[in-house]
Amino acid sequence: xxxxxxxxxxxxxxxxxxxxxxxxxxxxxxxxxxxxxxxxxxxxxxxxxxxxxxxxxxxxxxxxxxxxxxxxxxxxxxxxxxxxxxxxxxxxxxxxxxxxxxxxxxxxxxxxxxxxxxxxxxxxxxxxxxxxxxxxxxxxxxxxxxxxxxxxxxxxxxxxxxxxxxxxxxxxxxxxxxxxxxxxxxxxxxxxxxxxxxxxxxxxxxxxxxxxxxxxxxxxx
Numbered sequence: 001x002x003x004x005x006x007x008x009x010x011x012x013x014x015x016x017x018x019x020x021x022x023x024x025x026x027x028x029x030x031x032x033x034x035x036x037x038x039x040x041x042x043x044x045x046x047x048x049x050x051x052x053x054x055x056x057x058x059x060x061x062x063x064x065x066x067x068x069x070x071x072x073x074x075x076x077x078x079x080x081x082x083x084x085x086x087x088x089x090x091x092x093x094x095x096x097x098x099x100x101x102x103x104x105x106x107x108x109x110x111x112x113x114x115x116x117x118x119x120x121x122x123x124x125x126x127x128x129x130x131x132x133x134x135x136x137x138x139x140x141x142x143x144x145x146x147x148x149x150x151x152x153x154x155x156x157x158x159x160x161x162x163x164x165x166x167x168x169x170x171x172x173x174x175x176x177x178x179x180x181x182x183x184x185x186x187x188x189x190x191x192x193x194x195x196x197x198x199x200x201x202x203x204x205x206x207x208x209x210x211x212x213x214x215x216x217x218x219x220x221x
Contacts, residue, residue, distance in 0.1 A: 036059075039054070096134055
């Protein structure tokens with residue numbers, strides 16, 4: 001299973017419960033930055049929220065990167081961010097959950113799944129400004145390509161557990177409050193930077209990058 005296929009599996013799982021409607025991304029559908037070509041798609045997941053997909057290739061095919069972001073504004077799930085990078089014979093998997101709750105939720109099922117798979121090689125991301133709102137259930141792994149199938153199986157089941165968590169039974173009645181919680185993370189990215197944020201800001205400037213993040217990738221505007 002290629003990294004692109006993993007992302008398609010996630011989209012298919014989403015679509016079964018929250019039908020996806022593609023939203024044109026206009027000037028952001030195909031962009032170039034720092035030697036990479038990006039294809040970006042955006043969806044409205046009915047009854048859930050904003051979904052964005054970003055596929056990137058560069059350096060003569062030696063680097064491939066997939067990103068999928070779910071900002072669930074109608075269910076009290078955390079913001080979900082999936083990144084997968086294949087480069088220089090290494091496979092990196094990063095799944096991050098951010099506290100955008102309006103209530104109190106329990107994701108111990110994801111911690112149990114993490115514990116069951118603690119043999120997968122960890123990847124230390126270091127310290128970042130957003131650590132205070134990143135949930136402990138987040139995952140960061142890195143290994144050679146022979147770990148790829150294990151990463152893919154782990155991701156598939158992790159996402160199933162995320163999507164079927166009891167929090168999906170909690171309908172968000174105050175969408176403005178939920179969106180504001182997500183905006184804390186998005187505005188923090190734009191202010192404090194991050195790997196992809198910095199690349200886009202250098203290439204497109206703050207205004208265009210802000211539009212990409214707020215309107216397309218996270219749907220906070």
